[in-house]
Amino acid sequence: MTALAMSPTARPQRAVLRLHRPALTVWGAFQLLVVGALLWVHLFRAPAAREDHFASYFVLTDVNNIMNFLGEVLSYVSVAVAAWAGAALTGRELESGTARLAWTQSVTPARWLTAKLTAAAVPLTAGTTLLALLFAWIWTTDQDVLVTNWSWDRVLVPAGPMSVALVLFALAVGTLAGVALGRALPALAVAAGITYAARYFFGRKWDNIWPDRHFWPVQLTATAVLLALTALAVVAAFALLGRRTDIKGAAV
Template sequence: MTALALSPTARPQRAVRRLHRPALIVWSGFQLLAVSALLWVHLFRAPAAREDHSASYFVLTDVNNVMNFLGEVLSYVSIPVAVWAGAALIGRELEDGTARLAWTQSITPARWLTAKLTAAALPLAAGSTLLGLVFAWVRTTDQDVLVTNWSWDRVLVPTGPMSVALVLFALAVGTLAGVALGRALPALAAAALTTYTTRYFFGRTWDDIWPVRRYWPVQLSATVLLLLVAALAVAVTFRLLARRTESLS
């Protein structure tokens, strides 16, 4: 059992980052691969498509196929975030007693949860912002060879602030599931299902729902709504954790 042992003056976020360093490495590696793939599309596949549409086509390297695939992947990145938050970040430590040991030794439950959320939210928000900016830049720059529409989910979700809001929503929902259920596997399943359902709703073809709206009204309204729900989930999580620890004392 590995406890989050902290002195009263220690920085808990640093300890959380150290404990979950493998997840940070995976997240950084994913960003590197995604950005590299997007730059490859911009520097090589898009110019090839402009030069000769027929000769440059190959199903695995066609500029539209690659961008569609990358858009799908980036639009669903919130689901593994929710799985990790529910299972590894929160659920497992409650299930095996690591969190309780940390609470009795050096850190209050509220400070423990704050450290978890802060240490995870910063790299997730920064990485999602980077991926969204690069994806949007490549799509805008090379739109002359791309067959896309802004309302398609593989375009709408990863190109704007909605992508960051979805990831933060997934973190909040995973944390809530972990605290509410207290076990890794049930929290994993609940967080994944909730996030997938939310991603499906917010990523569906908005022309069918709000036909008079356009890209930025949809992006901003969806982002605000997702962040409000995420904030509500965090507030409920802190309340549940307080009740949980009160019952143990």
């Protein structure tokens, strides 16, 4: 099936989308669930908290608990992206040999990797941007009933462009790990670990580190650094893939 998907007459991006349709379905379902939960908070839970400050407390419907939970989930989605990119997007195909089969059908290694990155980056960027805008709007609009501070990682990470940069960084790191290791499980572990470390570092409580900093300076600085690291990881992945295929081609 993979060989047919990568036939010379087909566009590589379209083939990648067909191959990873289950992952796209999961990503779409995840977005719908989060959007529904955020709108439920804004339309029902926040107004209820305003109307009755002395209402009986229930952990599963408390507006702060829901927003904190959604913020944590959104701030760590990059780790899942890194694991998927390392294992399924690149590592598994290199390990099984299906990538090399595609390269024999007029799809160069560079074009193969470009198709992989493009097909994944577009829905990830669009979806993460939507979730970031919605989360930031609801957190700002309903701030009168929320006790969280902008510098808390469960707000800082998902409420701005840093969330998009972190997901793209995860995609690049996962791709690089898959190309470098050529095996699904090791690439998954390495990519997830590196992305978790990056999320921890960039999502730390900035009010304890730089008390005079504000939301946008922190967001833009972190975003710029993450995008620079993303570019380096992508360049490294292409360079390593080209070097390995050139060496193997010369050996043959």
